[in-house]
Amino acid sequence: MEVDVFSVAIVDEQPVSRAGMEKLVSDDPALEVVASVGAIDDLPHTGRDAYCVVIVDLPAHGGGRALEIISRVAGIGRPLVCASWEQPPTLLATIRAGARGCITRHTEQTAVRDALRIVAKGGFYLCPRLVGRFQTELTRQADDDPSGLAPREVETLRWIALGFTHAQVATRMGLSQATVNTYAKRIRAKLNVSNKAELTRMAIELGHLTESRQTYPAA
Known part of the structure; x- marks a missing residue:
């Protein structure tokens, strides 16, 4: 009986952990490593949905760069994101950027394989270790931003993104x-x-920021 084999790409700047992930994936007959690189820019782009799943180990202190990586990966495969989750981005921000699964660097090997299979088949996976953190993020107050921005910082970000100068933002925010x-x-x-x-x-x-950016012309 022929078994479906899912193509897996690995993006990890740490050679040792990348090699470990290669071994973990290769030991599963349903998974095949077709690319393993240290940075997203080194990943062969053979078109949209080129890979069944791309496991991405987020660099420490990645910030906005980390979300950009996830968004780019989402264009060529389903991102399974691995991180410490002790600094931004949050789980919610990561999922909004296009992640189809989230695991930690301490997730058990069997769980990682389960995650890879689930994501490769089009599902979503959240490591059990992250469930409590995810629930906390979901139950935060509406004015608590998952990126770590304070409410007034969120308001400032909106105005700046809409095209207002700092002077105009100051006037509108008093x-x-x-x-x-x-x-x-x-x-x-x-x-x-x-x-x-x-x-x-x-x-x-x-x-x-939504599509309705012209609602508040800066001029």
């Missing part, structure tokens, strides 16, 4: 421009971005 400048600096640090284009992208990924 703040001094110096305070808005401080908020903007904190936002860039928390999201690990360096310019307005990246801020706008992050605002969209985090669900703070």
Whole structure:
């Protein structure tokens, strides 16, 4: 009886852990490693849905870069994300960016294989170790942002992403421009971005900006 074999790509900047994942995947007859690289830019792009599943080990202190990696991976395969989850991005932000599964670096090998099979078949997998954390994120107050932004920082991010200058944001929020400048600096640090284009992208990924951007013209 012929068994379906699912193609797996591995993205991990750590050679030792990448080799371990290669071994884990190769030991499962239903899984086949077709690519193993240290960075997303090194992953062969052979078209959309090129891989059944792409397991991505998020770099430490990845911030906004981590969400960008997940979004890019989602265009060529189903992302199964592995991280410590002790720093951003959160589980919710990761899922919003396109992840189809989330595991930790301490997830049991059998569970990792289960996760790979489930994601490869089009399902969603959450490591049991992460269930409590995920429930906590879901039950946060509505004004508590999963990226770690304070409510006023979220508001500032929205205005900036909509095209307003810091002076215009200050007027609309009833703040001094110096305070808005401080908020903007904190936002860039928390999201690990360096310019307005990246801020706008992050605002969209985090669900703070919708298609109705022309509702509030900055002019």
